[in-house]
Amino acid sequence: MPQRLPPNPFNGNTLSREHSAYATCLRYEAEATAGSHPVLSGLESIVLARVLGYLIIYAPTELGRANISHDVASCDTTEKLADMAKLYVAAFIRCCKRLMPFLLHASSSLLFLVKSAKGPTSAPSSHPSGPSSDNVTDAFLHTLLEAPQNYQKSKALALHRDNYRCVITGYLDTVTYVNRADVAAEWEDAAASDPYMRVEATHCAHIFPECFNEENEGGHKHSHAxxxxxxxxxxxxxxxxxxxxxPLVHRIENVMTMSSSLHQSFDSxxxxxxxxxxxNQYNVRSIKPGILKGVQNPITLPTNHNIPAPDPRYLKLHAACAQIAHLSGAAEYISSVERELEETGVLATDVSVRAVVNVPLCSSEVAEGFLPVEAYAALGRLGARVALFWVLPGPGDGLDGLQGLRAENMAGGRGAFGACDAAGLGGAD
Structure with a gap:
């Protein structure tokens, strides 16, 4: 559950920079709660203020804490503080596949919510566990380790390293149980005396998901990424x-074998x-105790055949993102928008999109900090409300002669960019 920022935990004498920066976050939260500043009205601003404070508290390294404190101190306006928080919330969302459909896009004091075409977390893939022998050969392992990585190869390596089991529960991978008689026999012998042993579908869980790289596909500008x-x-x-x-996102240090239900919770x-x-020993924590019912802490992440364990830096950063997202209310806020879109297909007025694009755009590239034109059309198809939408055409972008476009009340999920039809940006009204 979201929580107010705690009192300043930093000593003003020994950690003066951190103390001062955190004090700024406390003032930001107080002003946002009181609504005493026009930029600080509404739930969104309270969340952003708390994000900054919890960033300082939960920074995974001392250098990271010093960097965040310096950045907060460098923001001389509330708008700049808000923009800084939005950038980090965007990073949290990219760490979370369930929240990824909502790309929080930082620009000059604007918050954009864009529903992507991505669906829920993918189902288990076909099994890539390799030769059905007593041991995977060294040559096979070498090939997997040295070749350019993809999901299938990473899943094969992770399964072997993790002894074909979920690293949290110890449950055996279902397809391995069916296809590997040697592994199944070993498991059945152990299960005869342990009634809690189970077989369950597993996934190859990425600590940092593949969506971190999706914005770079197709050769488009990737300034925001x-x-x-x-x-x-x-x-x-x-x-x-x-x-x-x-493809380095599939490196073995970034993946683990995890049961399907826990994988979804990890991604979220x-x-x-x-x-x-x-x-390599960890306690698995959760926002709700029932999610980890039956899990026995601590757990030890396995290593096998010199295959590296998951990188502790990645897990520590993931843990920081998880705690900050939930304590600040960022995860809850974005999930509420997600639920509303799933139920109604329309964004409510309190999360309406208001955008002014004041730089030239062309079809292939966008200026840093702004969404491509297609994204605004997508918002229209989702039923979002755009109070004002301006396009200043760039040369050769097919928008010659269009000086300004206005679209309001995009209800019903229809392509409401009627004025954009000539440029191929929207559907029919």
Whole structure:
């Protein structure tokens, strides 16, 4: 459940920068709660204020905490503080596949909510566990480790490393149980004396999901994705643009074998891994105790055949994102919008989209901080309300002669960009 920021936990004498930055966050939260500033009205501003405060508290490294504190201190207006918080919320959403349909796009004091074409977390893939022998050969492992990674190869490696079991529950992977007689026989012998052992479908769970790289596909500008990676690097010292770019997102250090239900909870930032002093040993935590009923902490992430365990830095950053998202109310706020869209197909007026685009746009590239034209058309098809939508055409973009477009009350999920039809941007009214 969302919680108010606690009193300043930083000593003003020994941690003056952190103390001062956190005090700024407390003032921001108080002003947002009181609605004493025109930029700070409504739930969204309270959430953003808390995001900044919890970023300082839950930074996974001391350097990350110092960086966030410096950035907060550098914001000389409330608008800049809000924009900074939005960028980090966008990073949390990209860590969460369930929340990914809502891309929180930071621009000059504007909040954009865009429903993507992505569906829910994918179902288990066909089984890639490799040769049905007593052991996967060294040659097979070498091939998987050295070849460019993809989902199938990562799943095969993770299954082998994780002993074909969910790393949290220890439940055996269903397809392995069916296809591997040797593994099944070993499991059945153990299950004879342990009634709690189970067989369950598993997924290859990514700590940082593939959607981090989707914005780069097709050769489009990726300035916003780069901004998010830069924010993550400052906060958690994970250089994702280098470590997880393209197929590297499937690197074995970024994946784990996980039961289907827990995978969904992990993707939704409902569970996270809290490190213990022992290497590769964690306590699994959750926002609700029932999600982890029966899980016995601590758990030890396995290593096998010199296959690396999940990177502790990735898990620590994921844990920070999960706690900040829920304590600040960001996860709950975005989920409420998700539920509303699922139920009605229309965004309510209190989360309406109001956008002014004041730079030239063309069909292939967008200026940093703004959405492509197609995104606004998509908003219309979702039933969003756009109070004012301006396009200043760029040369050769097919929008010559269009100086301004206005669209309001896009109800019923229809393509309401009627004025855009000549440019091919919207559906029929």
């Amino acid at each position: 780069a901004s998010i990676w830069a924010a993550i690097a400052r906060f958690g010292q994970v250089r994702g643009a280098e470590e997880l770019a393209g 930032l409902m569970i996270w891994f809290e490190a213990t002093p022992t290497l």
